[in-house]
Amino acid sequence: MSENPLDHPTADHLDRQVFVDYFEKTRWFGGKGRPFEVTAVHRIGQVPGCVDAGPAVVDHLVELTYGDAEGGTELYQVPISLYADPEQRLDHAFIGWWEEPERGWVHAYDALHDREAMACWLRSFVAAAEGPVAGPTGLTFHRLPGHDLDAEGVASLFTGEQSNSSVAFGEDSIMKLFRKVTPGPNPDVTIHEAMTRAGSTDVAGLYGWMSWTDPAGEEYHLAMLQQFLRTATDGWDLALASVRDLFAEGDLHAHEVGGDFAGESERLGLTLREVHEALRTHFPAERRGPEAARTLAAAMRDRLDAALEVVPELAQHADALRATYDAVAGLDGLEVQRIHGDLHLGQTMRTAKGWKIVDFEGEPAKPLVERLEPDSPWRDVAGMLRSFDYAPRVVEKQSVDLADDDAEAAAQLAYRAEEWAHRNRNHFLTAYAGGEPTDEAKLLLAAYVADKAVYETVYETRNRPGWVSIPLEAVARIGAA
16 A cells, blocks of 8 residues: 555546646746656545536646656645536636546536636535535635625636636636645745734735645645735736836936836835734744854855756856855854745735735745745845836846847946836835844845845746846856946
8 A cells, every 4th residue: 555645536437648738838837848657546535615517626736757857746726617518618628538436527627717616616615604524535624703705606717827827706706726736734824824814914815725634644735715805906916117208218317217116116125024024923033043044155156056067157157146245154043934935026916005915825836845944034025126127127138139239229228227227126125124224134135135136047048048147147246346
């Protein structure tokens, strides 16, 4: 008998190649470009809110094993809606057709695209107001008190490049279904739960979550339901609009343009400071000794060494980057706490009542055990500073492409991009730090910014090669400094 606690329940009747073919065409699959095979399909239960007149909605954890040098396995969540007859409205979400042991031949679709299937989720969350709603295989829906869900909300799947899948129910709530899952508590759920119970207005309120407990007693967080910020605007989109306003005004400086973003950057810095203070209150925080600083520096050096294999252009800057990491290794300690872990402008929402920070899942590429570890809050700050640098470079790149290689126009755009980035980085950082950061904070921040830029070079090389010049230029500036 296998020691893998996921071995029961299984779905051995399913053709694993069907899932391989489907994964390769989804937006949320994180292993694109890597050789892999589906090594197991685990059926973890039927959503309890299903009704006789609708589809059967069954959830699966699909195990992938990679065949490259990096190797490893991952679990992806794939909820499926099953119909006896084909549903043309769901052709775009078709996974395959097969014979079910108790249902006969069925047509299978990705349930997140199916409004009838999503209604099963909503009914389950509504019912959980009276207490957790559990199925026979450990699939359970939980609710927090304080909000009455709109039981009639019509499901609408969000589109775009996301590592998870999000579905809005009318204008009342939004469910995020985690695609890549690991055993243990997901920080997006636990942090939102703590902040919601504390009455924080800096995050979207948590309404509930879905979990599964495997036969060995290990709990998995699979989805979360929270406040739908329907009138909010994505921080990244606001920043891009501000940059475009600046670029359209050839004879004005950033502070003179109507779309100046500095005030928003300052308010966002204050919001992050409040969030970090709340996280220090509700989760462990401590000062660790010199070994923690040496461990951090070693991890940064290791990531640089790995990045050099993917992005050889980093080599000319490697010594300068290592010198920054070496300085971190000389610190006498490190303040650590629970942080966001993957913060950038795309993880912020501007509402009529101020900024909210979203998506506390952490860096999806990292194992859950690492994402749960306390870390320096300056990692979050560095992520935001890199995002303030990225926004004008993206618009600059698009604008230069339209300028037909006009060298003078390109130089002017580069100057204005740096002006915007510098202004907004400074306003954000000063607001967050409450003035001038300490020498230790400056050193940590420089190292985290460098580490983030190195990560970006790898990401862009693998996903958007045309953009790799953006982080490479940042690394060059860091090396020169």
